[in-house]
Amino acid sequence: MGSSERSARERAVEQEQLLSSLLAERDGLLAVLDRVLALGGTAHLIRDAAGADAGFVADVEGTDQAVIRWLAGNRTNSLQDLVVPRGQGVGGRVLASGGPVRVNDYVSSSSITHQFDGQVQREAMGAMLAVPVLDSGRTVAVAYAALRGPGRFGDDAVVAMQAVARDAAQALRLADRAAASRDTAVAAERARMQTSLHDSVGAMLFSIGAQVRDLRITLPDNPLLASRLGRLEMDVSAASRALREALLSLSDATPERALPIELAEHCRSFEARTGVNCRFIQLGDVAPLDQERTSLLIAAVREGLLNAEKHAEASTVVVSLGEHDDGVGVAVADDGLVREPVVEPAGSGLGVRLLAEKAARLGGRVSLVHDEDGGSTLRMVLPTPTRQRRTR
Structure with missing residues (x-):
């Protein structure tokens, strides 16, 4: 050999x-x-x-x-x-x-x-x-x-x-x-499918239905064609109902999944829109929240991403969600322009001030921190309903 x-x-x-x-x-x-x-x-x-x-x-x-x-x-x-x-x-x-x-x-x-x-x-x-x-x-x-x-x-x-x-x-x-991550990924995919179907098929059916109604109105002297257009209009209506039912089934998500899924979707949308790398990190399990708190945390992330898009000139943005000793919080951190280090409890922008006012009504807080090494972090922490009751 x-x-x-x-x-x-x-x-x-x-x-x-x-x-x-x-x-x-x-x-x-x-x-x-x-x-x-x-x-x-x-x-x-x-x-x-x-x-x-x-x-x-x-x-x-x-x-x-x-x-x-x-x-x-x-x-x-x-x-x-x-x-x-x-x-x-x-x-x-x-x-x-x-x-x-x-x-x-x-x-x-x-x-x-x-x-x-x-x-x-x-x-x-x-x-x-x-x-x-x-x-x-x-x-x-x-x-x-x-x-x-x-x-x-x-x-x-x-x-x-x-x-x-x-x-x-x-x-x-x-x-x-791992199971929770798989469930979240599946739910996020369902949300993307829901949006895609609504924006494409839903818009197409609406357009077809509107054109059929216009034709039926403009052709009153043709009973045969009017009858056929009427049947077509009913078919389009039935297809629209079926689409609505499909969208409802696709939107089925448990409350504890709704917040991380929504935040992950905002990160993907920001990255696709700006080309800036945007990551979502969930720091452990988060208890389900009511609609008011969920909406306010999502609004804080939207505001943070909007600020990063308009002012930061960042190369990376990180959105995090996790439990704190005094509640549940989100943070939007970017590595943008170097600024003077400062902490603004209520924020200098109108959007951040409004968020701070709404958070304060629920016993929460908002801060906007500009780091001396560049970048900024917008953070919101809200007490959960049980913790809020214990502090009263």
Whole structure:
């Protein structure tokens, strides 16, 4: 075999190994960005972490029960989709206590209830350990480890299981955030489709309908043509109704999605109109707001983008949305012209002053900051209704 041929084969092997590595990384990323894969993978990790014969995970539904969805090492389907109410069995005690629960022999333990003895016996399980998967102190899932036959899970097993539970909680947060991003992207696409249909098809149908009515009016002495134009007018009217129904279905968005979708759309419109790079960043989850607060925050972003377009000569604009200690806020920051550093609580422009007055009526605030390194930031923070009530 020549050296060139050997070198080519070695390169091929290296490329194959690199591809395998990339595919493994992709699978790992997908696993944490998908709730089902994340918890399914957790069930497999439990066996190694706790030295168990079987691992399984229950998803918490509501506040009073968990449902076992993901299993590894099971021999039967007796535990699959088993509903575990609060306080019942090992998992139910975890829901009630918020801490780890372990038994050396499930069916003979006096510390738990025994509604599920039959299912556990069919799996020949004895010792069992369960820990909560916690997110901000709230139990979102229950992770179980089990041995076949009597035995004992020591403190090391509890520590190992709690580590797995922490990783699972992080994976769930990533999965939920990814799902939220996908939902927001889908809703934004629906909004774009709605606008496109309204501006193109809607305008076309209106124009056709108007021309048909004009023809029918100007041709009163031709009953046959007038009849055909009448039928055409009814068809156009029916098509317009169908379009309106389609637009209504496309506009279906939950309140918590409405604000980020609207702000992202304004960023896209600004970038398309000006050619200036404009990014929207959501800094964590934001609770749904009422219409008045939502509209005012959107108006603040519009004003900030308008100022950046008219005065900033910026190369980049960033719009952010997030929760603050005292409410929900938006900010529009640009890297435009260098100005004297100044903070203007009510703003110098009429638009900003009006925003400040409206925000003040709701207990909020507006500031316009010109940075010494160039650029400016318009910020509005509004208290949520619950926080506003507590401060009164």
